[in-house]
Amino acid sequence: MHLRGLSLPFKSYLLVESADTYDGKYYTVIPEKQNKVRVVKVLMKRAQADKKYIKRILAERECMAKLNYGEGCAFIVKMLEVYQTPSRCCFVYESYSSVSLKELVQTYGVCSLEKCAIIAKQMVLALEYVHSKDKVHRDIRPKNFRLSPNGQLKLIGFENATDLKLGETLYMNLVLRTIDYSAPELIRGAHGHEVDWWGFGAVIYYLVTGKLLFAQYADRAEKKNAIRDCEKIDLSEMQEDIYGADLIDLLKSLLTEREKRLDVRKIKEHGFLSHKFVNSDYEEVVIDGTYLTDAELYQYNLELYPNDKIPVKVLEFTANNTATNLSMLDTVYE
Incomplete structure (x- = not known):
């Protein structure tokens, strides 16, 4: 879908949650028909004059490509896809917990x-x-x-x-x-x-x-x-x-x-x-239930119920209704 210059490889997806950090904007999404949670990291190119910033983007991409080669490691997040537009870089990761x-x-x-x-x-x-x-x-x-x-x-x-x-x-x-x-x-x-x-x-x-x-x-x-x-x-x-x-x-x-x-x-x-x-x-390992935060339960429920009967509130964006919901993301896609 297309949101102000950002083209994701999904015509439709469920936007579960988002987070804004100093090193990028993060979105937890479920691509249409894939029934798998993905984490999308979006990096702006506004600072392209800053060589250190560009170097960090390239370093992350090259590092993940090397670490993910072959079977990878069960304890390291996997980068699945990389996309870019004239103004943004988009890294698509496998789902990982929001609880640090x-x-x-x-x-x-x-x-x-x-x-x-x-x-x-x-x-x-x-x-x-x-x-x-x-x-x-x-x-x-x-x-x-x-x-x-x-x-x-x-x-x-x-x-x-x-x-x-x-x-x-x-x-x-x-x-x-x-x-x-x-x-x-x-x-x-x-x-x-x-x-x-x-x-x-x-x-x-x-x-x-x-x-x-x-x-x-x-x-x-x-x-x-x-x-x-x-x-x-x-x-x-x-x-x-x-x-x-x-x-x-x-x-x-x-x-x-x-x-x-x-x-x-x-x-x-x-x-x-x-x-x-x-x-x-x-x-x-079985972590006691008291160790699950609301955010963790949120994602856990999505993994248990990946189809239409998801017992949590999500925002659905498709090619047909993106325009009516775009205002919700104005602060994200400036």
Whole structure:
């Protein structure tokens, strides 16, 4: 269908929900006759004079093409199609949950050690796959991991990913919009795949404590300097009787200097994660119903009832009635 210059490959679809973020506009849709939920990310080309912006778009497309080649990875979102118009780029992804790990903690509190271990295992498998394809993500944070009702995790957010072979070093600094999970060497300049394992450790710390590593710095410049100068995180406040010796040891081995940080083999062998570490772990997970937000139930219902009897309110757009409903999307398609 056509909406002010944007041509989607669907003559008709159900628009389930939309979200506007700093890196693009997101729509959850159900294409006509496909009975499958899709996530559509729309990027405007207004900033085409900004080479960094264009580079990010191309990097995301190329990275997803490489990661999705063949069978891909069950814990990484799949990009299905790419379209563009003179004013927009359109990435079509497989359906993934709208509930991030950040929202999980903010809504329901910190995770138990058992749930944290289940989540962490999937994070490791996702990052191991990314690195095996000579890529580094560089933006590992709770918001870039989405949790489905059955407990399966999906890694998203590849806008800052880049090519990098295992063992090599990239000499360029990267200051992200959200720096709370950035490794010190990412801000200093010279960095490798180890930055993702620092981010992994920072996410685990957040899941079990609900805190950010550098929360004491309100000023962004001060926080950036503190992260850049950090050699290791002081975890002395974490009590062993609450968090367990294995988890504390894992965090100490991740939130440290690049040279001392654990690699993926040692992470998978670590006592906190080593039991039953197989790709099918997520199939054994059943997240309690209280962990489902309204948004999650919304999408879950669509997957259970993909035909006309969908028990949720949706907006239907077809070639015949688009004009009458277009006003609803004026703020989206400016």
